Amino acid sequence: MDILQKNILEVKDLAKDYPGFHLKMDLAVPAGSIMGLVGPNGAGKSTTLRLILGLAHPDSGSIQVLGCSDLNKAPALREDIGVVFDECSFPEMLDAAQIGKVLGKIHPRWDKARYEQLLKRLELPWGKKIKDFSRGMKMKLSIAAAMAHSPRLLLMDEPTSGLDPMVRGQVLELFQEFIQDEERGILLSSHITSDLEKVADYITFVDRGRALLTEEKDTLVEVYGVLKGPAARMGEVEPGDAIGLTQTKHGFEGLVRDKAAMARKYPDFLVDRANLEEVILYLVRENREGSEEK
Amino acid sequence: MTGLVLKDFMLMKKNALYIAVVMLFFAGIYGSMGSDSFVSFFVSVMVVSILISTMSYDEFYHWERYAAVLPLSRRQIVGAKYLTALLFFAIGGLYTMAIDGASLLLRGGSLSGEALLVMVLAPLTGMVGAAVTLPFYYRFGAQRSRTAMLVFYGVPSLLVVVVARFAPGLLKGGLEVSLTLGGFLAGCALFTAVALGLSFLLSVRILEKKEIK
Incomplete structure (x- = not known):
């Protein structure tokens, strides 16, 4: 701000x-x-x-x-x-x-x-x-x-x-x-x-x-992204790189904080633009899982 | 502040007109039986009831919350409700006077001391009733304030009925007041004013401390 x-x-x-x-x-x-x-x-x-x-x-x-x-x-x-x-x-x-x-x-x-x-x-x-x-x-x-x-x-x-x-x-x-x-x-x-x-x-x-x-909303939408890849390669994503990493019908996906950096780090995977709703869902999930672990 | 009073008048306009017509009907029946005091007290009870209805509407529509974010202090919000109450009683009083006056004219009688006593005591009793119920509203809500009003009117009425039934002599003796009529009414008016003043201060205190949902 x-x-x-x-x-x-x-x-x-x-x-x-x-x-x-x-x-x-x-x-x-x-x-x-x-x-x-x-x-x-x-x-x-x-x-x-x-x-x-x-x-x-x-x-x-x-x-x-x-x-x-x-x-x-x-x-x-x-x-x-x-x-x-x-x-x-x-x-x-x-x-x-x-x-x-x-x-x-x-x-x-x-x-x-x-x-x-x-x-x-x-x-x-x-x-x-x-x-x-x-x-x-x-x-x-x-x-x-x-x-x-x-x-x-x-x-x-x-x-x-x-x-x-x-x-x-x-x-x-x-x-x-x-x-x-x-x-x-x-x-x-x-x-x-x-x-x-x-x-x-x-x-x-x-x-x-x-x-x-x-x-800032623009920063949020620009910075955050959704990392996607085949389920078999989910293990290649280092802990801490993605929030709420989960397996879906089509593979795995998780929210990443630095879209550009993650795209460079994982060139074989797809990094999509995250909309606000996706960012919220992942952040809320992370917050809840974090507080339950505590 | 006048906006809040205006809102209550707009809300109750229809109900008040309906009640006024019903009152006129009862006034005709009881007036023909020579009992004008019924109308005075009934109007007084109806005024308190209308006042509580405004509170029920406020509660139902979360108006209290809305009023609290308007450029008004909590004291002004409470003040507006007390002002509304006083104006309602003034209108009710004028209405009673008009009905009683018309009744006297039709029957060709003159205003007795007892009739005057009732005409003044009825709204004063109602005002004390409002003084009791308003803090209940601000503390507990409209439903409880309605209960407070029922208790306020019900308990003394029940006592009179019980005493009249089991110890009628006590009631007769109790009514022998040595004061002059004017002195008695002035005392009652003073008591009502003090009750309303204390009630207002209590309501302001309650609303200022209250967390509004």
Whole structure:
């Protein structure tokens, strides 16, 4: 991560204990970027967001959101933060116009024209009750509401889940536009790796409450690869060279960290480009096998 | 903060209109029997019930979590709910006065001291009920706060029934209050204000310490 870039969100040594779950997290979102928080269900993504938002109290560690260490002591600063939860929080007997009226009385910077423009762009009806919305429409409404007061930081928990591919594209485009001025940033928790592959600048992998890896997305995709070869020659791969080396129907495969170096070291084998999902799967598997061995 | 109040009013508009029509029906029946006090207390109970319904909706839609990330302090969030409660009682009080006034006009009577007592005591009782149930909501959720409301209204009612059944003399003696009507009502209003104030502080304390899921 470029240290010259100003972080609009910083999480250091953040720890939180729940029965059967321990979170230990480091994370940063530089201005002008999208950080994708990715990991399996129950990995600690939502807990991390709750701690950042001040909905839960950390046991130790520090959180700096837009320069503030405790949002609960500076509620006005929340105007600079837009939040989308994994479920729509708006009462279903209201409609988008009523939600606009309510939020317009709460947000000092609420921009009615911007809200209307977002609803139009996301093809949301103005006067239809939310109870008649699909899950995707509800998420789009949550996103429009989170963006209509011009926040500097967007914190979103699975905002694209339930959206069809076309709408996902529209929403991801909105996110990219949002960070164009290089002053704002997004922390986007998702398990849809293809979305993160499209928009994220950085990726943090989370598993069992720990950030396993934080890396620039482009570096991740460029550096990691999948080493493949015939099953009979699997033994030729030196220990430590490949993560999660396994035998498949067609031979063996495993994740390698330095794609180019491994291609030189094993010229007889194939080194494919690894997509984000493959990188995650191998890293999670390695983490779990490692912790079970311990 | 007014946005949260507005949201509760939008949510309950339909329910409140429905309840108002039902109340009018009961007012007609009981008014014709000369019992206006029933309407006053029933409206008061309904207002608390509507208030708890707003909390049930908040809980169901995870609104508490959403409100907590808006540019509002936890004190303002709690304050908005208490303000909503007071406004609901004000509307309920006006509604009761309108019904009782219409009933008196139709029957050609005049406002007795007892009728005035009931008209003021009913919303005050409801407000004390709200003062009891709101901290329960912030600590335990809407379902438990509903139970707290039932206990609040149920236990005293049951006591009155039991005393009336087994020791009616005690009840008669107990009602002989030596205070003037005005002094008594002022005392009740003061008690209600203190109860609401303490309840508000307790609710703020609970919400400030609460981890919201």
